[in-house]
Amino acid sequence: MDTTVLDTSFWLTAAGILALLGFSAFFSGSETALTAASRAKLRAGADKGETGATAALEVTEDSERLIGAVLLGNNVVNILSASLATSLLTQLFGNSGVALATLVMTVLVLIFAEVLPKTYAISQPEAVAARVALPIRWVIRLLSPLVAVVRLVVRGLLFILGQRIEAGQHMFSIHDEIMGALAIGTSEGTVDKEDRDRLIGALDLGNRTVEEIMLHRSQIEMLDAEAAPDVILTAVLNSPHTRLPLYKGERENVIGVIHAKDLLRAVERFLRTGDGNLDSVADLDITKVMMKPYFIPETTPLDEQMREFLKRRTHFALVVDEYGDLKGLLTLEDILEEIVGEITDEFDPKAERMLKPTESGDYLVEGAMTIRDLNRETDWTLPDEEANTIAGLVIHEAQTIPEAGQVFAFHGFRFEVMERKDNRITKLKIRPLAPLAP
Structure with a gap:
């Protein structure tokens, strides 16, 4: 070891290395905090007037530019610190100083510039993000020309590989973040399954269409407008529904909707102004x-x-296809049930449950039960891209309308057709072929 080199230049270089390690720790911790921080919590802080939270929201708006600037700054200071350490230790130990510098800088960077700051940042990401956002904003502005060049090169390489990134595209999906958080919370027991189902149901409304939940036209209770008024009155009073479609000639020709209250008001006025005879x-x-x-x-x-x-x-709509033909019926209650589950009152008919577990581990399922509802009750993941109901899924996979007693196996489940009425599968028995993952 040459002690003659321990002069002012040596100590200035050593101080420079320590300062660069500090900058590296700052960049590493900032990257972790700003990417892990909840934008919802930052928004709440910004609404309270917190400058740091407002700045954090601003810098995370363009995540690609943020990551580019932070990684560029981090790599520059890491490479520079490694170069200075190599130069310094080479003066002290000769050629062996290269290996020593590699070992020393690896340990220092790993502990003090990576693990320590990132562990601290992940423990309280919103607080750290609010503190580092202002200086990081200046770093982004300073390095923006270089980041723009890097971004252009990266997008070009990705384009060659067949991957396109749209301008302004966010790195993280808020929808996916919420769904993932709900899944983790449910698996850890901090979120109830019922709460998870309601939240996911609300989030999924934009991804689902009327066709998936409407009441099929074959199940709609309808009245013939040409029937005698007293017959219609009796039918309305006996129906559990307050709104009933009226058709003329054929069921496809719906000409109006009768509301029980409107009909009763009309009858009351008719009796009062007439002879009072029913x-x-x-x-x-x-x-x-x-x-x-x-x-x-x-x-x-x-x-x-x-x-x-x-x-x-209004709460009531008739569903038609692209040709204007009647397909089904939808109510506001049907949509709300996709969020909160089945809604019943004292006038709803007491129908049997569409899903019944058996002692043998099988499930008896009504063919008209939707795949989504089955997945929701059992935590299964049967696909619903090709069909809305369980019967429709079986028909799609079998490529035919099965007879009662036929058995199929697909998607990891055993399906047995229990009952068939005309061309409809009315009841199935389903059992997982292997134990489901917890």
């Missing part, structure tokens, strides 16, 4: 009581349709 209700003109039908396309997203229901102050 038999005279036969002279009531039902077409003057009915409401104009509201038709919607089957491809309408559920969140848009819910807003439209609220805007129109």
Whole structure:
């Protein structure tokens, strides 16, 4: 070891290395804090007037530019510190100083410039992000020309590899973050399954269409507008529904919707202004009581349709396909049930449960049960891209309408057709082929 080199230059170089390690720690901790911080919490802080939280929201808006600037700064200071350490230790120990500098800088960078600052940042990401956001903003502005060149090169290389990144594209999806947080919370027991289902149901409304949850036209209770008014009155009073479509000639030709309250008000007025004899209700003109039908396309997203229901102050719509043919019926309650689960009242018919577990581990499932509802109740992951109902999934996979007693295996489950009525599968028995992962 040559002690003659321990002069002012030596100590200045050593101090420079320590300062560069400090900058490296700053960049590493900032990267971790700004990428791990919850934008929702930062927004809450910004709304309270916190300058750091506001700056953190600003710098994380363009995540690609943020990461580019931080990584560029971090790599510059790491390379520079390693070069200075190599030069310094080479003066002291000769050629062996290169190996020694590599060992020493690896340990120092790993502990003090990577693990320590990142561990601290991840323990309280929002607080650290708020503190480092202002200086990082200046770093981004200073390095923006170099970052722009780096970004251009990276996008070019990715384009060659067939990967395109849209301008302004965010690195993280808020929707995916929430879904992931709910999944982790449920697996750890901090979020109830029912709460998770309600939140996911609300988040998924924009990804689902009216067709997926509508009541099929074969199940719609409808009234013939040409029937006698007293017959219609009796049917309305006996129905569990307050709104019933009226058709003329054939069921596809819906001309209006009768509301039970409107009909009863009309009957009351008719009796008061007439002879008071209930038999005279036969002279009531039902077409003057009915409401104009509201038709919607089957491809309408559920969140848009819910807003439209609220805007129109109506709860009832008839669903049609691209040719204008009647496909089904949708109510506001149907959409709400996708969030909160089944809603029933004292007038709803007491139907059997669509899903019944058996002692042998099988599940008896009504064919009309939607795949989404089955997945929701059992935590399964059966695909619903090709079909909405369990019966539809079996028919799609079998490429035919199976007979009762036929058995199929796909997607990791065993499906046995228990009952078939005409061309409809009405009941199935389902069992996982292997134990499901916890």
